[in-house]
Amino acid sequence: MNRAAAYLVTLYTVVGDRFENRKDRGATAxxxxxxxxxxxxxxxxxxxxxGRQLSALFTEITNGLAGPSKVAV
Incomplete structure (x- = not known):
């Protein structure tokens, strides 16, 4: 019987300690x-x-990378 009582007291202490430390977690979240x-x-x-300035910048970069397209005839 002492073993069961010791186990229950230990379990109660561990669970109580875990829930006591969770009081501030809601505020942190x-x-x-x-x-x-x-x-x-x-x-x-x-x-x-x-947005418009970035769009213009990226369009300018894209056009610069494409370069002049020369088609061989």
Missing amino acids: VEYGLMVGLIAVAIIVVVALL
Whole structure:
């Protein structure tokens, strides 16, 4: 009987310790969620502001890489 009681006390202690340390995890998850949201908003704003300029730049680079097309006749 002592062995079973010792096992139950140990189990209770381990489980209680695990759940006691999880009190702050919800707040941490919320903070990370807010940071991810703010980073996403920042990326959207930058792309919206610089979208046309980046598109023109990439088009210019693509045209420069293609070079003049000479067709042999």
